[in-house]
Amino acid sequence: MVNKLFTSLAEGLFPSYCILCGLRSYRPLPLCSHCQKALPGNDSCCYRCAIPLPGAGHTRRWCGQCLNAPPAFDRVVAPWLYGEQLAHLIHRWKYQGDRLLTVLLASLWLQQVADLEPVDVLIPVPLHWRRQWQRGYNQADLLARQLRRDDPRIHAAALDKPGVRRHRPTLAQSGIDARQRTRNLRGAFTVFRRYDNLRVAIVDDVLTTGATASSLAGALRDAGALGVEVWCLARTPAPGSQGPWGPNTGKPVQSERRANIVHPG
Numbered sequence: 001m002v003n004k005l006f007t008s009l010a011e012g013l014f015p016s017y018c019i020l021c022g023l024r025s026y027r028p029l030p031l032c033s034h035c036q037k038a039l040p041g042n043d044s045c046c047y048r049c050a051i052p053l054p055g056a057g058h059t060r061r062w063c064g065q066c067l068n069a070p071p072a073f074d075r076v077v078a079p080w081l082y083g084e085q086l087a088h089l090i091h092r093w094k095y096q097g098d099r100l101l102t103v104l105l106a107s108l109w110l111q112q113v114a115d116l117e118p119v120d121v122l123i124p125v126p127l128h129w130r131r132q133w134q135r136g137y138n139q140a141d142l143l144a145r146q147l148r149r150d151d152p153r154i155h156a157a158a159l160d161k162p163g164v165r166r167h168r169p170t171l172a173q174s175g176i177d178a179r180q181r182t183r184n185l186r187g188a189f190t191v192f193r194r195y196d197n198l199r200v201a202i203v204d205d206v207l208t209t210g211a212t213a214s215s216l217a218g219a220l221r222d223a224g225a226l227g228v229e230v231w232c233l234a235r236t237p238a239p240g241s242q243g244p245w246g247p248n249t250g251k252p253v254q255s256e257r258r259a260n261i262v263h264p265g
Helices: 002-013 033-038 064-068 084-095 101-112 129-135 139-150 178-185 211-222
Strands: 075-077 121-124 164-166 189-191 199-207 227-235
Touching: 084 101, 084 199, 084 227, 101 139, 101 227, 121 139, 139 199, 164 211, 189 211, 199 211, 211 227
Parallel strands: 075 227, 121 199, 199 227
Antiparallel strands: 164 189
16 A cells, blocks of 8 residues: 555656657556557467467467477567567667666566466576677666566576676677578577576577577587576567568667557547
């Protein structure tokens, strides 16, 4: 009761505005309920890589690619589809220094994820030191810390940053195709400790081809990890696919402007 009264008072004195439409959100998070409902959830997808599948629902179906060549990770938890609105949020958070969006993005992830397997270790995908110095922070680390802080299911997991390092700079993944991504990341990660019999969750922002996750998951497997999951905010649909997220070109959306949101009514 006290928390609700404090929240109501704070909202009255310092109103929060939606980062997508600019209207008052009427809740502590800077996203109104209308805009949140417009975000497409990744509800029907491959259990292994989270690529959208028609009619999969919440069953543990695998896509053809994962059946033919299973990736090094066991599962991807990506509750949202990467479209224009979410791209706008992630772009501001990742490239424009809006770290306050970490709370919102972690909340969006937790609201959509019900079936969560327990893990022992969270490993944010590391940036090369030069890129982290330029950006000032690692967005995957911010997300991992916020998830541990907000959800008791995750709080017991250790946050391990020093155990893995990206020891050489790589090209920006958003500007190259799937084959180039795989070559770009070959041997990019070095693991400095053993993960024998540990269940590991790799934390990242967006999964596109899975090249980064596969490379890191393979290194963790070699270090003895019992299981490797990938936790990220969103999954890009397959190139050429069409759905509520719009056409997909196979490259992440780079949104510099406010997403075009029109409220019903």
